[in-house]
Amino acid sequence: MGRDRKVLLGTVLAFLAAILYGISQVIAKKGVTEYEVPPVVFLFVALFFATFLMVISGWPGIKSIRYLPPKKVLLLVGAGLTSGLSVTLLVSALDRAPVVVVTPIVALNPIVSLTLIYFFLRRLEKVTKRVALGTGVALSGAIFVIIGSTEL
Amino acid sequence: MSSGIIFASLALCGFGCSTFLVRIGLIGIIPRVAATISVASSCLLLLVLVAIFYSKELVSMEPSGFVWALAYGIVTFSLARVILYTAFGLAGATRVAPILSVMPIFATIFAMIILGEKPNFFIIMGIILSVLGMILILGDRNIDVE
Numbered sequence: 059m060g061r062d063r064k065v066l067l068g069t070v071l072a073f074l075a076a077i078l079y080g081i082s083q084v085i086a087k088k089g090v091t092e093y094e095v096p097p098v099v100f101l102f103v104a105l106f107f108a109t110f111l112m113v114i115s116g117w118p119g120i121k122s123i124r125y126l127p128p129k130k131v132l133l134l135v136g137a138g139l140t141s142g143l144s145v146t147l148l149v150s151a152l153d154r155a156p157v158v159v160v161t162p163i164v165a166l167n168p169i170v171s172l173t174l175i176y177f178f179l180r181r182l183e184k185v186t187k188r189v190a191l192g193t194g195v196a197l198s199g200a201i202f203v204i205i206g207s208t209e210l
Numbered sequence: 211m212s213s214g215i216i217f218a219s220l221a222l223c224g225f226g227c228s229t230f231l232v233r234i235g236l237i238g239i240i241p242r243v244a245a246t247i248s249v250a251s252s253c254l255l256l257l258v259l260v261a262i263f264y265s266k267e268l269v270s271m272e273p274s275g276f277v278w279a280l281a282y283g284i285v286t287f288s289l290a291r292v293i294l295y296t297a298f299g300l301a302g303a304t305r306v307a308p309i310l311s312v313m314p315i316f317a318t319i320f321a322m323i324i325l326g327e328k329p330n331f332f333i334i335m336g337i338i339l340s341v342l343g344m345i346l347i348l349g350d351r352n353i354d355v356e
Contacts, residue, residue, distance in 0.1 A: 068301025071293050072309035078290035080316025082282055084324050089278030099267045102260045103276060104283030105253035111288050112246045119243050126239060133235030134244050137228045138251025144224030145252065145286075146259075147217045155214025157321035158329040162314040162336050163218040168307035170226020171233075175303060179233065183304040189347050196311050196343030199336040203314075206332025 083161050087152045097149035105142070162203040169193050232295060233303040241295035248295075249287045308347040311340045 090100050113120055123131065151160045172193055176185040228248075236244050260268055271279075297306045314337050321327040329337075 064300045065302075065305065068297045068299070068306060069309065071297035072301065072306040073312065075290045075294040075297060076310050076313045077316050078285050078293065079310065079313045081320055082286040082290065083313075083317040084320040085278060085282045085285060087321070087325060089275055089282060093272050093275030093278065095271055095275040095279065096264055096267050098256060098259050099264045099271060100275070100279045100282070102253070102256040102264075102268070103271070103279035105249060105256050105287060106283075107280050108283035108287030109246070109250045109253045111284070112242075112249060112292070115288075116242050116246060119240055120246055122240075123243060123247065126243075130235050130237075130239055131247060133231050134239075134247040135251040137231035137235060138248035139255050140224045140231065141228040141248060142252030142255040144221040144228060146256065147221035147224065151214040151217035151221060153214075154217065156327050157325065158314075158318050158327050158333050160214060160218045161317040162333070162340060163215065164222050164225065165311045165313045165340060167222045167225035167229065168311065170223050171229035171303055171307045174226065174230040175233065179230070182233070182237075183302050185304060188349070189304060189308070192308060192343040192346030194343070195346060196308070196340045199339030199341075199343060202332050202336030202339060206330050206336060 080161070083152065083157050086149050087157050090149055090153050097153055098146055101142075101146055101149055159203060159206075163200050166196060166200045169197055229298075229303055229307050232298060236295060236299055241299050242292050245287075245292040245295045249291060252287075305347070308344050311344040314340060 086097075086100070089095055090097050148160070148164055151164075172185050172189060175183050232244065232248065294306070294310075297309075318327075318329055318333075318337060322329070
């Protein structure tokens, strides 16, 4: 596959992921608030079921984990732990504030990742001035959402 | 409300760090395998928290709440995370991560339809600005991905 095609496919998949994450916020809000399930319990059930499903459906590939470099596995475990903690905070936030307030704030996480990439991953990816400007505009959007949330 | 905003801000820092770690960890690894390692690690963390603080709540969980949790697991972890990691591998975190800024649009639409929430002028303006920022980033053809 050519580089342009790879980037295009990656972009389309990222949009699809964004739609799914959008739907998931509403599912979490409904499950946690309407059925009064503690966020941590709700997430544990979700993660347990998802892990089971992913291990079963991807078994031949999963077996290859033992051949992976330990450093890579540790990085992915670290990503899973930070993500697990973050998703717990996210669902707890949804338990306390409307979806229309929480989601735009959390959607600004690229600011953190791009800052880290800029300082530590320059050999892999380049953060241009335009990316920095776009990130700044998106950040101002979050400030609007926070101001707007005080009126809800 | 303010505690919700604080939790959401902490979550945004955590997700940002997670994306950074995934970007390094994904090199040379099948995205689906990487997503499984990541989801299983998140599950272990939550298992510890539930075992210590919420074992009674887990046992007394209503079946309907259980169904919503299963739905959340399938949509967020089994589908969205695998798709996202594949996207990271193909197009790089610099391009993919900002695309997730469109998430509030879909979340708002679904929240209006399903939950009956009504965003005000400031919130709509904020979402529009987030999308504008994303368009600026997506329009940049100078992003290099190794």
